[in-house]
Amino acid sequence: MDRRSFLKNSALGGSAAAATTLAAPAFAAGHRELTMVTSVPDGFAVFDDAAEKFIELVNAMSDGSLTIKKFAAGQLVGAFEVFDAVSSGQADMYHSADYYFGGQHPGYYYFTSVPFGATGGEMASWYYHGGGRALHDELGEIFGLKSFLAGNTGHQPGGWFNKEISSAADLQGLKFRMPGLGGLALGRAGASVQNVPGGEIYQALSSGAIDGAEWIGPFADERLGFQEICDSYYTGGMHEPGSALVAATNLDVFNELTTVQQAIIETAAAAAHQWSLSQSNYNNGAALERLKTQGVKVLEFPDDVWDKLGEGANLALDDFMGDELFARIRASQEAAVRSTYDWTSISDDVFTAQRSRVMG
Numbered sequence: 001m002d003r004r005s006f007l008k009n010s011a012l013g014g015s016a017a018a019a020t021t022l023a024a025p026a027f028a029a030g031h032r033e034l035t036m037v038t039s040v041p042d043g044f045a046v047f048d049d050a051a052e053k054f055i056e057l058v059n060a061m062s063d064g065s066l067t068i069k070k071f072a073a074g075q076l077v078g079a080f081e082v083f084d085a086v087s088s089g090q091a092d093m094y095h096s097a098d099y100y101f102g103g104q105h106p107g108y109y110y111f112t113s114v115p116f117g118a119t120g121g122e123m124a125s126w127y128y129h130g131g132g133r134a135l136h137d138e139l140g141e142i143f144g145l146k147s148f149l150a151g152n153t154g155h156q157p158g159g160w161f162n163k164e165i166s167s168a169a170d171l172q173g174l175k176f177r178m179p180g181l182g183g184l185a186l187g188r189a190g191a192s193v194q195n196v197p198g199g200e201i202y203q204a205l206s207s208g209a210i211d212g213a214e215w216i217g218p219f220a221d222e223r224l225g226f227q228e229i230c231d232s233y234y235t236g237g238m239h240e241p242g243s244a245l246v247a248a249t250n251l252d253v254f255n256e257l258t259t260v261q262q263a264i265i266e267t268a269a270a271a272a273h274q275w276s277l278s279q280s281n282y283n284n285g286a287a288l289e290r291l292k293t294q295g296v297k298v299l300e301f302p303d304d305v306w307d308k309l310g311e312g313a314n315l316a317l318d319d320f321m322g323d324e325l326f327a328r329i330r331a332s333q334e335a336a337v338r339s340t341y342d343w344t345s346i347s348d349d350v351f352t353a354q355r356s357r358v359m360g
Contacts, residue, residue: 032261034068034092034253039079039100041199042072045220050151050245050276051095057268066261068093079197086250087143093249095150099180106320107139107329111147113156113240115185115313118333120152120242120277122340127244128270130336135329146254148269151245151276154284158234158301159214160205160226165234165301168308177201177213181316182239188312198224205229214239217280218287233296235288238309245276 036055040047055068071091073079082094083101099112110117111132118126126132127149140147159178165171172190183193196204196213204210206229214237215221227233247269254262292298301309320326 030065032066032257034066034249035076036068036070036093036095036247037073037075037077037082037085037091038070038094039073039082039096039197041074044198045223046153046216046276046280047097047151047198047220047245048072049279050272051247053275054095054150054247054268054272057271058264061264061268062261066257066264070095073197073199079199083143083248086248087145089144089250089252091250092253093247095245095247097179097243098147098246098248099243102180104143105139106323106326107135109181110329110333111136111139111149111244111246112180113243114181114317114333115238116241116310118242118337120154120244120281121344122337123149123152123242123244124273124277125340126333126336130339131332132336135325135332138325139329140248140251144251145248146251147246147248148266149244149273150247150269152273152280153216153220153240153243153245154277154280156214156216156237156240156243157218157221158237158239159212160221160230161212161232161234162205162230163211164232164297164299165305167302168304171305171308175209175211177204177210178239180239181313182214182237184316184319185239185309185312188315189308202226202229216243217284218291219280219283222287222291227291227294227296231296232299233291234299234301236300238306238313242277244273247272 036051038048038051042048051070055070059067076091077085080100082091082096083104085091086094097112098108102109113123123132127136133148136147139145159176163170168189171186174191175194176186176191177194177196178186179195183195187193194204194210196210198215201213201215202224205213205226212230213226215224215226221227247265249265254265257265288298317330321330
């Protein structure tokens, strides 16, 4: 299946094709500058931080011979238009969360996160050692992309609500911002799901257009000021247990690069992935304590909500099982998660429980 020419000549590519102001690559004196479009505004904690770290590493490792010029969401194309822009060749690279592009192919959901899926560590195990990267490449061949994990938010909380969720019945009709398969699962549980870009969540909450939203975690959420609007914060979430971010290059552009430049992009992406995951894990605890001092109530969903969300997750995942590639990606990640957890459940989990008991 070759979707590259289709994207260039169809309505799917229209938004990217309209971006006629995108800069052409520079080749002067052996220097190559790549144009990167992203899905968030400049300065967004964790998400944009990962993009900036990736760019910094590429620039440093290439000694300036390969550089990346970043355009944030809305500067050249919209937040959700970056995939089409790069696939069609109107931009060289994007940095985003691939689950935004599940409409292009549902397999992309797995390269960010799926409900009740892989944690950040489990995602890395699958991607680098369990066949995930090869499946990412297989998807990329369809759309003319070469993609690498280049960030990870870690576990994402259940989110911000303008009321407490006392039972599964409270999900009915709830207007809630949640993208990806998590959003589809929440919709199956009865909520009215909205896919609002990150840069527009605050306004949607403050205007009452939505009743609640999830974003990334305490460190990133605090910076966006959600605590000014909602005071009920559910820290356990099913939708994104380890959300990866991606740097994707137009495949033709990637193939034009030298083998050294290709290796630099791959290495910088892997380093940004690890750096980003540790950034979130390090900062979230302190940020949550600050939120508590501002009156935020830290809550947990009751079991019947988890059960309802689990039912919705299975239904949402099963909807795509007719697609052979999706089915292979799902089976691959689930097998890798089981294998990883078979060990961590009797090693890491036992240790951390005993560390908390013994050391306090």
